[in-house]
Amino acid sequence: MKKSKQFWPFIIVAVLVYVVVQVLISTGMMNQFYSNTLIFIAINIILAVSLHLVIGITGQFSIGHAGFLAVGAYISAIITMKLQLPFVVAIIVGGVVAALAGLIVGIPSLRLKGDYLAIATLGFAEIIRIVFLNIDYVGGAAGMQVSHLTTWTYAFVCLFITVLVIVNFTNSRHGIAAISVREDEIASDAMGINTTYYKVVAFAIGSFFAGVAGALYSHNFYIIQPGQFGFLKSFDILIFVVLGGLGSLSGAILSAILLTVVSTYLQGYPETRMIIYSLVLIIVMLYRPKGLMGTMEITDYFKLWRTPKGGGQHGK
Amino acid sequence: MKKSKFATLFLASSLLAGVLAGCGAGEEGTSSDGGDQIKIGVNLELSGPVASYGSSQNDGFNLAVEEINAAGGIDGKQIQLVTVDNKSDAAESTNAAIKLTSQDKVAAIIGPATSGNSVAQVQIANDSKTPMITPSGTSPNVTVSDNGSVNEFAFRTSFIDPFQGTVAANFATKELKLKTAAVYADNASDYAKGLAASFIEDFEAAGGTIVAEESYVAKDTDFRSTLTRIKGANPEFIFIPGYYEEVGLIVKQARELGIDVPLMGADGWDSPTIVDLAGAEALNNTFIINHYSAEDPDGKAKEFADKYNEKYGKAPNSFNALGYDTVYLLKDAIERAGSTDGTKIKDALKATDNLELVTGLYSVDENHHPVKSATILEFVDGKQVFNTKVNP
Amino acid sequence: MEWIQQLINGISLGSIYALIALGYTMVYGIIKLINFAHGDVFMVGSFIGFYSITVFGLSFFPALILSMVACALFGVIIERIAYKRLRNATRIAALITAIGVSLLIEYGVIYIRGAQPEAYPDIFSNKTFSILGAQISMQSILILSVSVVLMILLQFIVHKTKTGKAMRAVSHDVDAAKLMGINVDNTISATFAIGSALAGAAGVIFGVYYTKIDPLMGVIPGLKAFVAAVLGGIGIIPGAMVGGLVLGVVETIVSALGFSLWRDAVAFIILILILIFRPSGIFGKNTREKV
Numbered sequence: 001m002k003k004s005k006q007f008w009p010f011i012i013v014a015v016l017v018y019v020v021v022q023v024l025i026s027t028g029m030m031n032q033f034y035s036n037t038l039i040f041i042a043i044n045i046i047l048a049v050s051l052h053l054v055i056g057i058t059g060q061f062s063i064g065h066a067g068f069l070a071v072g073a074y075i076s077a078i079i080t081m082k083l084q085l086p087f088v089v090a091i092i093v094g095g096v097v098a099a100l101a102g103l104i105v106g107i108p109s110l111r112l113k114g115d116y117l118a119i120a121t122l123g124f125a126e127i128i129r130i131v132f133l134n135i136d137y138v139g140g141a142a143g144m145q146v147s148h149l150t151t152w153t154y155a156f157v158c159l160f161i162t163v164l165v166i167v168n169f170t171n172s173r174h175g176i177a178a179i180s181v182r183e184d185e186i187a188s189d190a191m192g193i194n195t196t197y198y199k200v201v202a203f204a205i206g207s208f209f210a211g212v213a214g215a216l217y218s219h220n221f222y223i224i225q226p227g228q229f230g231f232l233k234s235f236d237i238l239i240f241v242v243l244g245g246l247g248s249l250s251g252a253i254l255s256a257i258l259l260t261v262v263s264t265y266l267q268g269y270p271e272t273r274m275i276i277y278s279l280v281l282i283i284v285m286l287y288r289p290k291g292l293m294g295t296m297e298i299t300d301y302f303k304l305w306r307t308p309k310g311g312g313q314h315g316k
Numbered sequence: 317m318k319k320s321k322f323a324t325l326f327l328a329s330s331l332l333a334g335v336l337a338g339c340g341a342g343e344e345g346t347s348s349d350g351g352d353q354i355k356i357g358v359n360l361e362l363s364g365p366v367a368s369y370g371s372s373q374n375d376g377f378n379l380a381v382e383e384i385n386a387a388g389g390i391d392g393k394q395i396q397l398v399t400v401d402n403k404s405d406a407a408e409s410t411n412a413a414i415k416l417t418s419q420d421k422v423a424a425i426i427g428p429a430t431s432g433n434s435v436a437q438v439q440i441a442n443d444s445k446t447p448m449i450t451p452s453g454t455s456p457n458v459t460v461s462d463n464g465s466v467n468e469f470a471f472r473t474s475f476i477d478p479f480q481g482t483v484a485a486n487f488a489t490k491e492l493k494l495k496t497a498a499v500y501a502d503n504a505s506d507y508a509k510g511l512a513a514s515f516i517e518d519f520e521a522a523g524g525t526i527v528a529e530e531s532y533v534a535k536d537t538d539f540r541s542t543l544t545r546i547k548g549a550n551p552e553f554i555f556i557p558g559y560y561e562e563v564g565l566i567v568k569q570a571r572e573l574g575i576d577v578p579l580m581g582a583d584g585w586d587s588p589t590i591v592d593l594a595g596a597e598a599l600n601n602t603f604i605i606n607h608y609s610a611e612d613p614d615g616k617a618k619e620f621a622d623k624y625n626e627k628y629g630k631a632p633n634s635f636n637a638l639g640y641d642t643v644y645l646l647k648d649a650i651e652r653a654g655s656t657d658g659t660k661i662k663d664a665l666k667a668t669d670n671l672e673l674v675t676g677l678y679s680v681d682e683n684h685h686p687v688k689s690a691t692i693l694e695f696v697d698g699k700q701v702f703n704t705k706v707n708p
Numbered sequence: 709m710e711w712i713q714q715l716i717n718g719i720s721l722g723s724i725y726a727l728i729a730l731g732y733t734m735v736y737g738i739i740k741l742i743n744f745a746h747g748d749v750f751m752v753g754s755f756i757g758f759y760s761i762t763v764f765g766l767s768f769f770p771a772l773i774l775s776m777v778a779c780a781l782f783g784v785i786i787e788r789i790a791y792k793r794l795r796n797a798t799r800i801a802a803l804i805t806a807i808g809v810s811l812l813i814e815y816g817v818i819y820i821r822g823a824q825p826e827a828y829p830d831i832f833s834n835k836t837f838s839i840l841g842a843q844i845s846m847q848s849i850l851i852l853s854v855s856v857v858l859m860i861l862l863q864f865i866v867h868k869t870k871t872g873k874a875m876r877a878v879s880h881d882v883d884a885a886k887l888m889g890i891n892v893d894n895t896i897s898a899t900f901a902i903g904s905a906l907a908g909a910a911g912v913i914f915g916v917y918y919t920k921i922d923p924l925m926g927v928i929p930g931l932k933a934f935v936a937a938v939l940g941g942i943g944i945i946p947g948a949m950v951g952g953l954v955l956g957v958v959e960t961i962v963s964a965l966g967f968s969l970w971r972d973a974v975a976f977i978i979l980i981l982i983l984i985f986r987p988s989g990i991f992g993k994n995t996r997e998k999v
Binding site: 055061063108109111112114115116118119120123124126127130131133134231235238239242243246271272273274275277278279281282285286289290291 | 740742790793794797798799800801802803804805807808809810811812814815816818819931934935938942969970972973976977979980983984987
Binding site: 031032033036037040133140141142143145148217220221222223224225227228264267268269270271273274 | 360362365398399402406407409410411414418432437455462504505509
């Protein structure tokens with residue numbers, strides 16, 4: 001797939017956003033609350049986009065993403081805190097080990113389909129959590145203290161690379177194959193596509209970036225505990241993807257931003273916070289079961305404005 | 317799918333920028349230190365798995381603040397609580413602490429309830445020079461970081477004490493004259509693990525034998541299988557450091573299984589709920605180390621219990637009491653500091669000496685650990701009866 | 709002696725899982741929905757039982773029946789409001805809705821009464837019998853007998869009544885059932901009603917046996933019951949019973965061997981092994997996917 005002509009504008013805008021935010025932070029015009037919220041948003045977008053690759057593009061129903069987040073978080077924390085290596089090494093190794101965990105989980109369980117796969121991934125994520133719970137080297141249930149190393153620069157660069165890789169993967173030959181697996185696994189098998197291979201590859205890439213997000217996560221919040229990576233965390237990530245619209249990258253990004261901001265602002269209303277959150281979920285699912293964006297991307301809306309006839313090509 | 321999605325990303329990024337701009341413009345000038353109010357941040361577990369701890373402490377905070385404000389506030393200034401929910405999650409706790417310090421510019425933070433969530437807040441407190449007091453963050457590393465340096469701005473109301481484990485070991489070997497013991501600890505809390513470790517060390521040093529060492533995880537409900545295992549080891553005494561929610565069930569299930577040896581625990585046991593959970597009869601022959609005796613007919617504890625009962629219509633537990641005390645501990649420090657400046661409050665907190673609180677006389681040592689005396693109580697038909705008092 | 713005791717512990721725990729698992733499995737069997745809110749219906753049932761005992765002064769059986777009726781209604785309301793519209797939506801949309809409903813119930817209850825736990829009153833004496841050296845409490849016997857009676861009743865409803873026949877027909881083929889004149893909507897509601905009533909009963913029994921109840925109590929047993937349902941073959945009623953009992957006994961054995969912290973991991977490892985080697989569960993029949 002040749003590079004799109006929108007590639008360079010994208011790079012320029014990304015650099016621009018980064019520079020503006022960085023200037024605001026370093027001049028002190030943006031206080032720690034906003035900069036931290038931005039880092040948290042970036043981490044959540046990485047999680048959402050990495051799960052989007054697994055569920056939205058490849059159609060594999062995984063509800064155990066927090067397990068890979070935990071692997072990345074713990075492995076990277078061990079590297080910086082116990083082995084005293086630089087943070088960059090920690091991010092990469094965290095991602096690689098999470099990808100390996102993704103392979104270990106993916107190879108047996110991706111033979112399963114639909115709900116069964118969902119249950120198996122949920123089970124694997126819980127097992128990963130319990131393993132960390134029982135390792136005293138990483139603090140057991142009480143958790144492990146981690147230095148604060150994540151900065152806006154690290155978060156943004158990781159986010160940028162994640163989005164770039166996943167967009168390129170989606171638009172590549174591999175991505176098309178993965179989409180065909182989502183649309184009809186049996187048919188694509190019959191067409192000679194090695195469905196297992198594409199499923200496992202997508203799963204491993206998704207796990208890799210979840211691991212990267214884990215590294216950023218553990219070095220942003222001072223402490224990690226196994227309890228933070230339970231199945232409710234997996235559901236949170238799943239909700240980003242589904243609420244945005246399955247198969248829509250921009251939808252996943254938008255809903256990650258939206259939900260993080262909403263959740264942060266509701267912190268001051270503890271009595272009603274979770275009630276509002278759950279009502280939003282239910283209402284969106286009842287009235288827009290395909291998510292806010294469906295399978296559309298934001299660019300499609302622009303296309304609609306320009307050429308009213310061209311809108312339907314993404315409908316399945 | 318031919319279309320590039322880069323424009324999408326561009327849009328998303330610009331939206332991100334838009335959100336930022338919106339945030340930036342949204343809330344300016346919310347901070348106001350002057351005037352006739354003192355803003356105190358509350359960062360608590362109000363939802364999520366340990367919401368029951370957080371909301372118990374919140375009740376204690378509110379009662380204390382109501383009283384102080386009704387009595388004219390601190391140096392004529394009313395206390396205004398800014399409450400933030402951390403969903404029992406360390407990441408959310410960091411976010412909450414950042415919000416309180418950089419958005420609301422509070423004078424001090426009280427909470428969170430658990431050690432992990434408190435640790436998640438400590439650096440923020442140090443960096444922003446905002447004192448924090450955790451009512452029940454019992455792990456030593458809340459106030460002392462891993463490299464041994466003291467976290468200047470972190471304080472706590474509760475015991476940490478390996479001291480309690482020592483008291484229990486001495487009680488078992490000297491008072492009850494027992495030779496074998498089992499330990500059944502909450503593996504999810506450093507508090508219980510610390511108590512278990514010091515108990516084991518001192519019990520063995522006194523010539524006793526530990527015949528079984530088991531653990532559970534907070535929020536478990538079925539302890540019968542592990543208890544059956546402990547029963548098989550035939551201990552003469554079982555030490556159960558942990559919190560009342562599980563301990564009540566452990567005591568009940570232990571008695572049902574025919575384990576009738578003395579059981580002992582620490583201040584985490586203190587709650588009227590434990591009597592409901594375990595049943596008065598099952599609690600006979602159990603001992604508890606506590607800060608004070610809730611059944612004490614005169615003194616602050618009784619007064620607190622009455623006031624609490626009047627406001628909430630139920631008897632208080634140790635989390636309520638610790639929450640209540642936390643506010644008074646802070647009030648005392650702000651009064652002595654004569655200012656709402658973070659560093660001055662911190663210095664005043666550090667100098668706290670023999671402050672009379674519901675949970676006993678309170679002083680702070682150089683590691684910001686409280687120095688409190690302990691009381692051993694025995695449960696007799698659901699009532700806590702005074703047994704002995706042990707000084708640090 | 710210890711082993712007999714452990715077996716009894718395990719069966720008591722397992723029969724609670726089984727009662728909850730039945731609801732999961734019935735709902736899944738009929739509309740292929742993993743109803744994550746089921747564990748919260750169990751919690752609501754437990755609280756209804758608690759208040760009817762403490763506030764209205766009812767004794768155990770009236771409280772149990774009241775709780776079952778209330779939960780049945782509650783289940784039907786959830787189905788009518790939240791799930792009915794989603795019958796033709798994607799599985800994942802339905803699943804997210806179920807998660808939303810689950811959170812709404814949990815935090816709704818916390819909003820109404822706070823998050824602190826409640827202790828069930830002792831309505832049965834703590835009397836224990838000593839059989840072969842094992843201590844068996846009245847409550848264990850009660851749990852077992854109520855569970856067994858309810859399961860027999862359920863088998864009777866499913867196999868001998870018209871509603872049961874309709875339920876089986878709908879779970880087999882919705883469209884064909886419709887053509888045969890079965891009122892699919894009502895049948896689905898009936899399924900929810902029966903499943904939720906069983907969860908309500910499990911809630912009351914849980915309260916009596918384990919004493920402590922709180923608004924988040926349904927999360928873990930809900931998940932475990934779900935594992936039990938898959939273990940036995942999801943959608944298959946006897947499978948859920950056996951799955952629940954097996955899970956309870958296995959968890960107890962793991963704790964009895966001194967690995968209580970690994971208990972949940974073992975449950976999930978069994979789940980995954982079953983899924984990989986026998987995805988349709990112990991009792992399930994393998995079906996080939998048609999093109």
